[in-house]
Amino acid sequence: MKLKPLSDRVVIKMTEAEETTKSGIILTGSAKEKPQVAEVLAVGPGGVVDGKEVVMQVKVGDKVITSKYSGTEVKIDGEELIVVRQNDILAVVE
Amino acid sequence: MKLKPLSDRVVIKMTEAEETTKSGIILTGSAKEKPQVAEVLAVGPGGVVDGKEVVMQVKVGDKVITSKYSGTEVKIDGEELIVVRQNDILAVVE
Amino acid sequence: MKLKPLSDRVVIKMTEAEETTKSGIILTGSAKEKPQVAEVLAVGPGGVVDGKEVVMQVKVGDKVITSKYSGTEVKIDGEELIVVRQNDILAVVE
Amino acid sequence: MKLKPLSDRVVIKMTEAEETTKSGIILTGSAKEKPQVAEVLAVGPGGVVDGKEVVMQVKVGDKVITSKYSGTEVKIDGEELIVVRQNDILAVVE
Amino acid sequence: MKLKPLSDRVVIKMTEAEETTKSGIILTGSAKEKPQVAEVLAVGPGGVVDGKEVVMQVKVGDKVITSKYSGTEVKIDGEELIVVRQNDILAVVE
Amino acid sequence: MKLKPLSDRVVIKMTEAEETTKSGIILTGSAKEKPQVAEVLAVGPGGVVDGKEVVMQVKVGDKVITSKYSGTEVKIDGEELIVVRQNDILAVVE
Amino acid sequence: MKLKPLSDRVVIKMTEAEETTKSGIILTGSAKEKPQVAEVLAVGPGGVVDGKEVVMQVKVGDKVITSKYSGTEVKIDGEELIVVRQNDILAVVE
Numbered sequence: 001m002k003l004k005p006l007s008d009r010v011v012i013k014m015t016e017a018e019e020t021t022k023s024g025i026i027l028t029g030s031a032k033e034k035p036q037v038a039e040v041l042a043v044g045p046g047g048v049v050d051g052k053e054v055v056m057q058v059k060v061g062d063k064v065i066t067s068k069y070s071g072t073e074v075k076i077d078g079e080e081l082i083v084v085r086q087n088d089i090l091a092v093v094e
Numbered sequence: 095m096k097l098k099p100l101s102d103r104v105v106i107k108m109t110e111a112e113e114t115t116k117s118g119i120i121l122t123g124s125a126k127e128k129p130q131v132a133e134v135l136a137v138g139p140g141g142v143v144d145g146k147e148v149v150m151q152v153k154v155g156d157k158v159i160t161s162k163y164s165g166t167e168v169k170i171d172g173e174e175l176i177v178v179r180q181n182d183i184l185a186v187v188e
Numbered sequence: 189m190k191l192k193p194l195s196d197r198v199v200i201k202m203t204e205a206e207e208t209t210k211s212g213i214i215l216t217g218s219a220k221e222k223p224q225v226a227e228v229l230a231v232g233p234g235g236v237v238d239g240k241e242v243v244m245q246v247k248v249g250d251k252v253i254t255s256k257y258s259g260t261e262v263k264i265d266g267e268e269l270i271v272v273r274q275n276d277i278l279a280v281v282e
Numbered sequence: 283m284k285l286k287p288l289s290d291r292v293v294i295k296m297t298e299a300e301e302t303t304k305s306g307i308i309l310t311g312s313a314k315e316k317p318q319v320a321e322v323l324a325v326g327p328g329g330v331v332d333g334k335e336v337v338m339q340v341k342v343g344d345k346v347i348t349s350k351y352s353g354t355e356v357k358i359d360g361e362e363l364i365v366v367r368q369n370d371i372l373a374v375v376e
Numbered sequence: 377m378k379l380k381p382l383s384d385r386v387v388i389k390m391t392e393a394e395e396t397t398k399s400g401i402i403l404t405g406s407a408k409e410k411p412q413v414a415e416v417l418a419v420g421p422g423g424v425v426d427g428k429e430v431v432m433q434v435k436v437g438d439k440v441i442t443s444k445y446s447g448t449e450v451k452i453d454g455e456e457l458i459v460v461r462q463n464d465i466l467a468v469v470e
Numbered sequence: 471m472k473l474k475p476l477s478d479r480v481v482i483k484m485t486e487a488e489e490t491t492k493s494g495i496i497l498t499g500s501a502k503e504k505p506q507v508a509e510v511l512a513v514g515p516g517g518v519v520d521g522k523e524v525v526m527q528v529k530v531g532d533k534v535i536t537s538k539y540s541g542t543e544v545k546i547d548g549e550e551l552i553v554v555r556q557n558d559i560l561a562v563v564e
Numbered sequence: 565m566k567l568k569p570l571s572d573r574v575v576i577k578m579t580e581a582e583e584t585t586k587s588g589i590i591l592t593g594s595a596k597e598k599p600q601v602a603e604v605l606a607v608g609p610g611g612v613v614d615g616k617e618v619v620m621q622v623k624v625g626d627k628v629i630t631s632k633y634s635g636t637e638v639k640i641d642g643e644e645l646i647v648v649r650q651n652d653i654l655a656v657v658e
Contacts, residue, residue: 003159003185006151011185042185050181051146052615057570065567065638065647072184074159083159083184087614090636090647091567091575091606097253097279100245105279136279144275145240166278168253177253177278191347191373194339199373230373238369239334260372262347271347271372285441285467288433293467324467332463333428354466356441365441365466379535379561382527387561418561426557427522448560450535459535459560473629473655476621481655512655520651521616542654544629553629553654 003076005044008054008086012038012064012071013079037093038064041081056086063093097170099138102148102180106132106158106165107173131187132158135175150180157187191264193232196242196274200226200252200259201267225281226252229269244274251281285358287326290336290368294320294346294353295361319375320346323363338368345375379452381420384430384462388414388440388447389455413469414440417457432462439469473546475514478524478556482508482534482541483549507563508534511551526556533563567640569608572618572650576602576628576635577643601657602628605645620650627657 003011015037039061046056058064071084097105109131133155140150152158165178191199203225227249234244246252259272285293297319321343328338340346353366379387391413415437422432434440447460473481485507509531516526528534541554567575579601603625610620622628635648 002188004188005185006180006183009184044185048147048149050615051144053612055612065636067636072159072161074184076187086570089570090573090638091569091608093640094566094568096282098282099279100274100277103278138279142241142243145238166253166255170281190376192376193373194368194371197372232373236335236337239332260347260349262372264375284470286470287467288462288465291466326467330429330431333426354441354443356466358469378564380564381561382556382559385560420561424523424525427520448535448537450560452563472658474658475655476650476653479654514655518617518619521614542629542631544654546657 003042003074003081003083005042005083007044008046008049008056009044009083010040010056010058010086010089011042012066012082012084013041014038014082015063036066038066038082040064044086046086054086058086058089058092065090065093097136097168097175097177099136099177101138102140102143102150103138103177104134104150104152104180104183105136106160106176106178107135108132108176109157130160132160132176134158138180140180148180152180152183152186159184159187191230191262191269191271193230193271195232196234196237196244197232197271198228198244198246198274198277199230200254200270200272201229202226202270203251224254226254226270228252232274234274242274246274246277246280253278253281285324285356285363285365287324287365289326290328290331290338291326291365292322292338292340292368292371293324294322294348294364294366296320296364297345318348320348320364322346326368328368336368340368340371340374347372347375379418379450379457379459381418381459383420384422384425384432385420385459386416386432386434386462386465387418388442388458388460389417390414390458391439412442414442414458416440420462422462430462434462434465434468441466441469473512473544473551473553475512475553477514478516478519478526479514479553480510480526480528480556480559481512482536482552482554483511484508484552485533506536508536508552510534514556516556524556528556528559528562535560535563567606567638567645567647569606569647571608572610572613572620573608573647574604574620574622574650574653575606576630576646576648577605578602578646579627600630602630602646604628608650610650618650622650622653622656628653629655629657 005011040058041060043056043058043060046054066084066089070088071082074081074083099105134152135154137150137152137154140148160178160183164182165176168175168177193199228246229248231244231246231248234242254272254277258276259270262269262271287293322340323342325338325340325342328336348366348371352370353364356363356365381387416434417436419432419434419436422430442460442465446464447458450457450459475481510528511530513526513528513530516524536554536559540558541552544551544553569575604622605624607620607622607624610618630648630653634652635646638645638647
């Protein structure tokens with residue numbers, strides 16, 4: 001069972017472990033907007049969204065920084081996932 | 095008696111049973127936005143909505159994740175239905 | 189004396205009797221949005237509304253579900269009517 | 283002395299007498315939006331309003347239903363007038 | 377010293393004297409929007425404003441009705457002036 | 471060291487001295503919007519701003535009236551400057 | 565490990581030292597908007613953002629003034645970075 005996001009939506013999963021052990025990434029943020037590193041699990045087809053052509057710029061496997069509160073949380077088969085719009089993704093971590 | 099949604103609206107029905115028994119899907123969410131799995135019962139024709147061409151991307155029978163508060167509840171012939179805009183549907187569950 | 193709605197507006201009348209006796213339709217809704225079944229009494233000509241072409245999709249006699257608070261109530265010749273925009277009509281009941 | 287409204291504005295005057303004596307029209311409304319029957323006294327030229335072409339659909343002498351709070355009251359030569367945008371006029375009463 | 381308004385702005389001056397002596401105009405209004413008669417002292421060039429072509433419809437010397445709170449007050453050489461957008465001018469008084 | 475504003479932004483400096491001594495200009499305003507006379511120190515290139523072509527209409531040396539709260543204050547080399555968008559400039563004082 | 569911003573986003577780093585020692589720049593601001601000098605570390609590709617073509621006007625190494633609250637803070641490899649949209653950059657400091 002998996003999620004197939006519509007239009008410009010992206011399914012991501014927080015990578016909390018990496019955040020504290022591997023590379024020393026520490027994320028700060030105000031109470032209103034908590035940036036986090038996440039992995040992209042599924043990417044919508046893009047296309048015309050709200051009357052505007054949207055080209056998807058992230059791909060499955062990308063590590064991204066996004067804003068927690070703009071997405072919707074869902075738990076599938078034990079995994080906690082988040083569905084965000086691509087516009088809520090700030091940057092790709094390389 | 096059935097609902098025939100206008101423009102980009104979609105009639106869905108919550109599939110609560112499946113949520114806890116069959117596949118182990120557990121949905122979480124903030125108080126403001128409660129994601130839920132629902133089945134699509136009827137799909138509007140799409141077309142020009144607010145001056146923009148909208149192509150319907152879901153079909154009858156799809157299992158979808160949406161946001162509860164963006165739709166309107168209605169009870170017809172004993173069934174509790176929700177009318178949402180397609181844009182409120184986040185993803186299709188496969 | 190009758191109402192001739194402008195642009196994309198529609199004059200409807202609540203069909204409360206049918207709601208409880210004939211077909212068993214029971215309408216639920218949050219305090220913010222109360223869906224209701226209504227009959228269409230008059231339909232505006234559509235045309236360019238807010239700079240966008242609007243084609244009317246409902247006709248006189250249709251039973252529709254709409255949101256009570258988006259319309260304006262008016263009493264004419266003893267009948268309580270509501271003037272809504274077509275965009276406030278969610279679905280046609282068949 | 284008279285008012286010549288700009289763009290899509292319309293000058294109307296409430297017809298309170300008719301509201302209770304002649305045709306039995308009784309207007310109800312929530313505290314936020316009070317519908318009322320008014321007579322059109324002057325009509326703006328329409329044209330491009332906020333970048334969109336607006337064609338005037340009401341004419342002097344029309345009886346219209348509008349929303350009280352969207353207009354601006356002005357008293358000229360003893361008459362209480364209201365200046366509304368055409369978009370605030372819901373329907374013509376025939 | 378004088379003001380030369382930019383784009384679709386208009387410099388007006390309230391004509392309070394005329395309001396009570398000459399023609400018997402009495403202006404009423406809610407606390408949120410106080411209509412007033414004013415004289416046009418300077419008119420901006422119009423042109424493209426917020427991406428839309430605006431043609432100026434008032435000229436110096438016009439008596440206009442506008443909304444007090446949408447403009448900005450300024451005192452120059454002892455005169456109290458107000459800078460408004462043309463869109464805040466409701467009607468010309470003739 | 472100087473500021474080079476982006477797009478339709480303008481760097482201005484309040485001319486407080488002139489406000490009380492030379493020409494008798496006295497500026498009034500509500501608590502929400504304090505109009506002030508300022509001198510233009512630097513002008514952005516204009517161009518496409520938010521998808522719309524913007525042509526700069528002020529030049530270095532112009533005395534302008536603007537709204538204090540729409541800009542951002544910055545102190546450079548002892549000078550208190552303000553960065554505003556051209557759209558926040560109401561009029562040029564001549 | 566580095567950040568690669570999407571669309572019109574820019575990664576900046578506050579240059580606090582320079583703010584008080586080298587050139588005497590002192591930044592003031594209201595509680596809502598704190599302007600600050602920052603160095604540009606990475607620039608997104610621009611392109612179509614929200615349906616509008618955006619051309620990037622800043623480059624890596626630029627010193628810019630921006631608004632703190634419009635960006636998102638992130639700490640990578642010990643460096644505190646901020647991701648802003650180019651539109652939040654007010655001016656380049658030369």
